[in-house]
Amino acid sequence: MAAIRGVIFDVDGTLIDSNDAHARAWVDALEEFGHKVRFEEVRRLIGMGGDKLLPEVTGISSDSPEGKRISGRCSEIFMKQLLPELRAFPGTKELLEELHRRGLRIVIASSAQEEKLRELLKLTGADGVIESATSSSDAEQSKPDPDIVQAALDQLKLPHGEVVMIGDTPYDVEAAARAGLRTIGFRSGGWTDSALAGTIAVYDGPADLLAQLDTSPLAGASTAPQAEKTPQQRYV
Incomplete structure (x- = not known):
């Protein structure tokens, strides 16, 4: 893999x-x-x-x-x-920053409207490590259609096998699968493990994934640090 x-x-x-x-x-x-x-x-x-x-x-x-x-x-x-x-889930900021520190590129794929998405991303406290984001305005069809995920994948310009989706609903899992991607599931959205069938791993939420990062599907990621983006480069 x-x-x-x-x-x-x-x-x-x-x-x-x-x-x-x-x-x-x-x-x-x-x-x-x-x-x-x-x-x-x-x-x-x-x-x-x-x-x-x-x-x-x-x-x-x-x-x-x-x-x-x-x-x-x-x-x-x-x-x-x-x-x-509203608040971010515990561990959100720390997870995003640690993934960035390990060299992973982070993009967002949400069915939310752009203005709403921008305000939600501010709540993460880690907007400086988010490379880009795709919203409802970037796709003809919203989740569970794959358009928004595909738009995010197009921005990454990485092979499908080197990208994973992280989401909390069956609609995320379906959209990712239809775009040819694997998904890590979070229970934080209120769905059961059976509802998140098709994921390669399931965690309680950001803090749980962070705690188990070294044994997760993300464990083999590059450890090369990335430079902090300037305010002009940030999505939010």
């Missing part, structure tokens, strides 16, 4: 404890527009793009006038009411 040289991270539920907040924003926005949806029904879909989630729970197309209003209100609720209370 080739040594891993690049890591593609999901964000929500993987680096940032935000899955419940996303579900709450959707439930509240939908209720304002007269659509009563249970929190649990939405929560199980967090991780796929909103363009797929909305029609799944309501039958409303995200491209319709009503769909656009609901999606816009959902983003507003999330950004203004919920985002200020």
Whole structure:
């Protein structure tokens, strides 16, 4: 097996404890527009793009006038009411910095909108080691379609065998597999090991992977240090 040289991270539920907040924003926005949806029904879909989630729970197309209003209100609720209370999972900053120190290149692949993603990445406290990020604006189809992961892979310009995806939902696993990548799963997003079937390893979250890094699939990575990026080179 080739040594891993690049890591593609999901964000929500993987680096940032935000899955419940996303579900709450959707439930509240939908209720304002007269659509009563249970929190649990939405929560199980967090991780796929909103363009797929909305029609799944309501039958409303995200491209319709009503769909656009609901999606816009959902983003507003999330950004203004919920985002200020969110935090990164324990070990997020340390994991990202250690992977960078070992010479791995780090990119982000998220179904989130670019503005939302930028604010979420600030919460990691390690924006200086994130090489680039792909969001919903970089792909025609959101997760579990592979477009966003493929866009991140294109930025890395590394062979598939030298890149691994790290995510917390079955949608991450499916998107990565359809892009030809292996996935390391995190339980931090609330999914069981059986739901994360197809991963090459599963950890509780960033801190757990960091603690077991030397016995993980990332153990064979280069130990060549990388230079810290300048503020102009940082994604966020």
